[in-house]
Amino acid sequence: MKNNNRREFLKKSIIGISGAALAPGTLIAGPALPPFNALPQLPVRTLGRTGIKTPLISFGTSGALDTGFIRSAYEAGVKMFFSATYYGEGNNEKIVGEGLKALPRDSFVVGTAVPPDGFDNRTGTFSKPFNPEAYIKKAEGSLSRFGLDYVDFVLFPYAGKRSTVLDDGVLKAMAQLKKEGKTRYVGIASHSDTEEALKAAAESGIYDVAMISYNYKIKNTEVLNSAISVAVKAGMGILGMKTTAGVYRDRSGSQPNSDAVLKWVLQNQNIASIVSGMTSLEQLQKNLAMIRNLKMTDQELKDLNLAMTDPETGLYCQQCGDCLSQCPHNLDIPTIMRSYMYAYGYKNSTQAYHNLANARIPERPCDNCGSCNVNCSSGFDVRKKITDIARLQAVPKEFLTA
Numbered sequence: 001m002k003n004n005n006r007r008e009f010l011k012k013s014i015i016g017i018s019g020a021a022l023a024p025g026t027l028i029a030g031p032a033l034p035p036f037n038a039l040p041q042l043p044v045r046t047l048g049r050t051g052i053k054t055p056l057i058s059f060g061t062s063g064a065l066d067t068g069f070i071r072s073a074y075e076a077g078v079k080m081f082f083s084a085t086y087y088g089e090g091n092n093e094k095i096v097g098e099g100l101k102a103l104p105r106d107s108f109v110v111g112t113a114v115p116p117d118g119f120d121n122r123t124g125t126f127s128k129p130f131n132p133e134a135y136i137k138k139a140e141g142s143l144s145r146f147g148l149d150y151v152d153f154v155l156f157p158y159a160g161k162r163s164t165v166l167d168d169g170v171l172k173a174m175a176q177l178k179k180e181g182k183t184r185y186v187g188i189a190s191h192s193d194t195e196e197a198l199k200a201a202a203e204s205g206i207y208d209v210a211m212i213s214y215n216y217k218i219k220n221t222e223v224l225n226s227a228i229s230v231a232v233k234a235g236m237g238i239l240g241m242k243t244t245a246g247v248y249r250d251r252s253g254s255q256p257n258s259d260a261v262l263k264w265v266l267q268n269q270n271i272a273s274i275v276s277g278m279t280s281l282e283q284l285q286k287n288l289a290m291i292r293n294l295k296m297t298d299q300e301l302k303d304l305n306l307a308m309t310d311p312e313t314g315l316y317c318q319q320c321g322d323c324l325s326q327c328p329h330n331l332d333i334p335t336i337m338r339s340y341m342y343a344y345g346y347k348n349s350t351q352a353y354h355n356l357a358n359a360r361i362p363e364r365p366c367d368n369c370g371s372c373n374v375n376c377s378s379g380f381d382v383r384k385k386i387t388d389i390a391r392l393q394a395v396p397k398e399f400l401t402a
């Protein structure tokens with residue numbers, strides 16, 4: 001298909017983001033996928049008051065290493081792409097921008113997580129007063145890396161504590177970014193204290209969306225679901241991340257049935273879309289096939305049950321923070337455990353490296369302890385995992401993969 005025809009086809013196929021739009025399966029790049037006319041439209045849900053009709057799978061791009069993969073996902077019907085300033089130290093935003101370059105701007109949705117400076121992951125609060133001007137400048141850096149005049153979402157990551165979500169400076173910066181047209185919508189991303197964050201965000205009237213950890217391993221599902229309902233009633237759209245709970249059961253590489261665990265997520269109608277950290281065309285194809293039929297097969301039900309009752313603790317840290325007060329050396333264990341999950345679950349050494357750097361730990365963090373005081377509520381052998389992942393600190397950056 002010639003370029004002009006191709007562009008015309010894309011224009012006709014993908015309706016703008018503010019309308020009742022669906023990005024259907026269109027052109028397919030890569031040999032692993034069927035031709036576009038073999039793909040039925042992807043099922044969609046509405047993302048809260050944004051009105052965006054999004055396919056049930058969106059793209060968390062941290063593991064996307066080339067522009068072609070971004071383009072293939074777009075052409076397969078994926079509509080929403082989420083990056084972060086800290087993915088590949090900004091390179092990931094460049095890859096996403098390049099992959100979507102020259103496409104009709106109203107045919108895709110781009111969001112990025114912009115963390116504030118001076119944020120203490122351990123407490124979920126600011127270690128120095130939040131600076132709205134500096135934050136806005138940081139978000140503008142993302143626009144320039146994407147090569148876009150505006151993004152669709154600026155997300156405030158690691159949101160948990162009410163005082164942080166409702167911080168005057170943060171709300172001011174978010175409102176300003178919208179007002180100046182730098183972003184269409186704003187939101188939070190939350191791994192911990194998510195119920196608190198959701199309720200605060202709903203109350204603010206400023207945040208339009210929330211991207212939250214949501215998977216079959218989460219322990220407080222009922223409480224979380226109730227906070228999600230509060231946010232949805234306030235008009236917010238909810239996106240699920242960490243939906244496979246770290247992908248693998250353990251370091252050996254065995255994993256639960258991914259279709260079953262993702263279908264479990266989408267059983268909650270309040271989750272508008274799964275932000276999947278896809279790394280291959282095969283995974284993309286599998287995910288898109290999965291969302292076309294959410295009814296679980298008997299086998300998937302069995303596999304889901306097996307996964308839910310699996311005695312193996314898995315790679316997903318609940319980020320409950322129960323360990324923090326137990327460690328006499330004040331290690332930021334939840335952040336270290338996230339790093340462990342990125343390394344062994346998502347196979348993303350760069351993301352693991354950056355998480356570890358945020359934890360600011362010594363080279364051999366547990367060497368001064370005779371025995372470990374920490375009794376992890378998920379049953380993790382915390383000391384073993386910390387000792388293992390701490391080795392990543394010594395790896396020169398140029399050896400990292402993303």
Ligand code: SF4
Binds near residue numbers: 321322334337378
């Ligand atoms: S107690 Fe366990 S599950 Fe909870 S944050 Fe610490 S390591 Fe993670």
Ligand code: SF4
Binds near residue numbers: 329331365374382386
């Ligand atoms: S062994 Fe490590 S995690 Fe356990 S208490 Fe000591 S420093 Fe903390």
